[in-house]
Amino acid sequence: MSEMLPPGGTIGILGGGQLGRMLAVAASRLGLKVRIYADGPDSPAAQFAEEAMIGAYDDEAKIAEFGQGVDVVTCEFENVSAGALDAAAKGARVAPPARAFAITQDRLLEKQFVQELGISVAPFAQVDTAEDLRAALETLGTPALLKTRRFGYDGKGQVVVRKPGDAEAAMEEIGNQPAILEGFVKFDREVSVVVARALDGTLGFYDVAENHHQDGILSSSRVPASIDGDCTYNAREIAGKIATALEHVGVLCVEMFHCEGERNALVVNEIAPRVHNSGHWTIDGCQASQFENHIRAIAGWPLGPTGRHSNAVMINLIGHDVDRWAELAADERVALHLYGKADTRPGRKMGHYTKISPKSG
Amino acid sequence: MSEMLPPGGTIGILGGGQLGRMLAVAASRLGLKVRIYADGPDSPAAQFAEEAMIGAYDDEAKIAEFGQGVDVVTCEFENVSAGALDAAAKGARVAPPARAFAITQDRLLEKQFVQELGISVAPFAQVDTAEDLRAALETLGTPALLKTRRFGYDGKGQVVVRKPGDAEAAMEEIGNQPAILEGFVKFDREVSVVVARALDGTLGFYDVAENHHQDGILSSSRVPASIDGDCTYNAREIAGKIATALEHVGVLCVEMFHCEGERNALVVNEIAPRVHNSGHWTIDGCQASQFENHIRAIAGWPLGPTGRHSNAVMINLIGHDVDRWAELAADERVALHLYGKADTRPGRKMGHYTKISPKSG
Incomplete structure (x- = not known):
């Protein structure tokens, strides 16, 4: 308990995008304050934080200064340099640890790392x-x-x-x-597991999501996924092994290919050492979202429950998809989330919505 | 549709307390910006808004200036003077309307108003x-x-x-x-109904909550309330009648006494023309919380669904109750909410938690 950051403590987030914004909301529920470090003004995250510092992500002096003013530094994206994390660590605890970033930001190191754990990769x-x-x-x-x-x-x-x-x-x-x-891996569906790992190593698993991509960008995630109980167990086992081996603290997402009829049906495609788009459904489908559990983990708190109270299908609003906002706002069956981005550009994630229905499966 | 405030629009909130903070969170989900007007620095709401203006609630010049910078002005407390609302209205739409405040901030006018609607009062x-x-x-x-x-x-x-x-x-x-x-009214339980009224007059009702008070302060609210279907219908009917007669826009809460065995079993005790403590359970128990529906209503959006996906018991953390935060954070059965108040004082609402269980009743 002694390591729990008490209410009133401050979380520093490197990155000003929608993930930072949703992390800020989660921190607000727990009585924690938030500071954002972003590379430009009016970022989605800075709109909901009392203080935002603007600077380059490779400006180590500025990031060191940022670290001085907060209790814990975390990241909303994985491509943060080791130098930046070291700079932040002069002033605050950094979570997830630098090692999780070092491995996952290099596809070669990541694949070797996963393979050494005895887990299948392409x-x-x-x-x-x-x-x-x-x-x-x-x-x-x-x-x-x-x-x-x-x-x-x-x-x-x-x-x-x-x-x-x-x-x-x-x-x-x-x-x-x-x-x-x-x-190439011949797969019949893509799934992902969002796992939270607390400072003391406790793991919390969200339900496996089934994902669809379009033009290389996630378009939808649904729970429950159409996979059997064994496979669900195995998917979580893989995600837990990876989080533990990385000595990760916070939320981590493992994307996998599901290969019907194969003996080792799951092949790891990618690891994201952070909250992930395929876990956005947890905001509306769970008591404690992936964002809340990331904040809890990095603040040294026990994890919140990862159980699902509803079925959910999360659909990304990419580029001009977001022009449908008024129609979606009028649809009682969905929860709408908009990210506050001023410019609508093709391929840009502008928001998402979640179709909610009573729990099954 | 033409009256819908588009994403990127700004909501101005008079009041910097926890209600303003939770309204700011709801606005963030919908892609709206928030400015807070509070009478002191470091208020719970200002911690999660990009901009906060500090001024007295009777400084009409300053409130007029505040109104100039936002699209819609709303209030998180009911004791806002008519002069302040008029000042705000020079620059922005004000919702709820001044009339709703004028009546509900005077217990005599409020009682007369309710009585004239044919609804029982003490x-x-x-x-x-x-x-x-x-x-x-x-x-x-x-x-x-x-x-x-x-x-x-x-x-x-x-x-x-x-x-x-x-x-x-x-x-x-x-x-x-x-x-x-x-x-004195001889009652067996206290209940309340949170109702949302959209700009076009549409009503959305949350489930009736059963409330317990201690020393005049709400201590807990639970849904479902232990009242029968007829009574649930009547409670909602009363709340809807009041919201409509006030030409209210936004969320409104009606507290009632339930008098077992009486012909008119419900007696209205109090109206709050705003989001209400007895509706905090909606954050964790519903797809769209009272805070989201208040923002939707004042922004001219259609209401979100008010249905309940879980049973809920909301318990206030008053004064040093909040010292239990670490224990509550470790209890998987509850959702914890802390308000970011620096000073713990007796009688002060410091946070709340919601016990969640699968839906029944």
């Missing part, structure tokens, strides 16, 4: 040159996915390679950065 | 002098309750008069202010 190979790529294509076959090791999200930084002759062009397309090649 | 008499009081005590009998007409809340501004000879002392105790005398 076949992969390290690719630094076009020559590496040609060799990897021979082993893994075509088509295959070439992905930069770092800074990829929402389908960015990746390209499908269809034949060995395309190797050079593909490397150019991703800017000749250090990369990995991934073999 | 027997009452206008009392301006000790002589009036003696005459009223003769008609209504003893003991009876002497209450100031204005500025009473949480049991303040009222005194029990036990015999006619106490008239002068009683008047002195309430500062010889204009008052009413209320006869």
Whole structure:
């Protein structure tokens, strides 16, 4: 108990997007204060925080100053540099730990890490040159996915390679950065598990969500997922193993491919060491949302309940989807969430809505 | 639809307490911005708003300035002067309307108003002098309750008069202010209905809550209340009639006495023209809380669903009750809400928690 940040304490959030905004709301319920560090003014998160500091995410001096003014520093995105986290740690406890970021922000390290835990991943190979790529294509076959090791999200930084002759062009397309090649996995559905890990190592699992992507961006998540009880157990087992091995503190999301009829039906695709879009349904479907449990975990509090009181289908409002806001606001069957972003741009996550129905499954 | 305040619009809230804070959270979900007007720094609401203006609640020039910077002005407490509301209305739409405040902030006008709607109230008499009081005590009998007409809340501004000879002392105790005398009502339980009324007059009713008070302060609210279906219907009917007759826009709460075995089993005790403590359970028990529906109504949006997905018992944390925060945070069966107040004082509402269980009744 002695490590619990008492009410009135301050959480510092690196990142000003919608995840930071929803984390701020969760902190407000628990009597904690919030400061936001964002790289521009009028960010979604800063709109609901008493104080916001504006600075670059690589301005270590400024981030050190930010850390001085808060009790715990956390992140709403994973591509925070080790230097920035070290700077923040001079003034405050940092959670999740730097190690969780270091591994998950590098696709090669992440895949190796998961594999070493005895968990299935897509076949992969390290690719630094076009020559590496040609060799990897021979082993893994075509088509295959070439992905930069770092800074990829929402389908960015990746390209499908269809034949060995395309190797050079593909490397150019991703800017000749250090990369990995991934073999295609034949899957029937994508699922994810949001797990919270408390400071004392306790785990709390949300229900497995079934996800659909469009153009590399999550479009919907539904609970319950159409998978059986064994598979649900295994999906949670995998997420828990990963969170524990990373010595993670806070919420973490593991995206997996579900391969019907395979002996090891679940293949880990990606780890996000933070609250995740596929867990937004927990705001309306659970007593304690993923945002509340992230705040609880990093504040050293015990986790809140992760049980689901309703069925939920979360649908992202991407780009001009959000123009439907008035129609959605009039639909009693949905809970509407808008992120307060001034500019509507294609591919930008502007909000989401959750279809709620009585619990089953 | 043309009257709907679009996302990105700004709600101005007069009052910086926990109700304003929870309204700000609700506005954030809907993509609306919030500005707070409070009479001191570091208020619970200002902690979660981008901008807060500090000023007195009777500083009409400052409130007029506040109104200029927002789209809609609302209040988190009922004792706002007509002058302040008029000042705010120079720059923004004001909701609820001034009339709802004018009537409900005066116990005499409120009782007369309810009675004229054909709804039962406790027997009452206008009392301006000790002589009036003696005459009223003769008609209504003893003991009876002497209450100031204005500025009473949480049991303040009222005194029990036990015999006619106490008239002068009683008047002195309430500062010889204009008052009413209320006869005692023999009731078996207290209930309340939170109703939302949209700009177009549509009504949305939450389930009837059963309330317990201690020392004049609400201590708990539970849903479902132990009353039958007829009575539930009647309680909602009364609340709807009142909201409609006031031409209210936003959330309103009607507190009633339930008198077992009487022909008119429900007697209206008090109207609060705002979100109400006895509706806090809606945050954890409903898809759209009273706070969301207040924001929707004043923003000209259609109401969200008022249905309940869980049973709930809301318990206030008053004064040093809040010292139990760590124990409550560890109890998986409750949702904890803390208001971010720095000073714990006896009688001060510091937070609440809601016991959640699967829906019944």
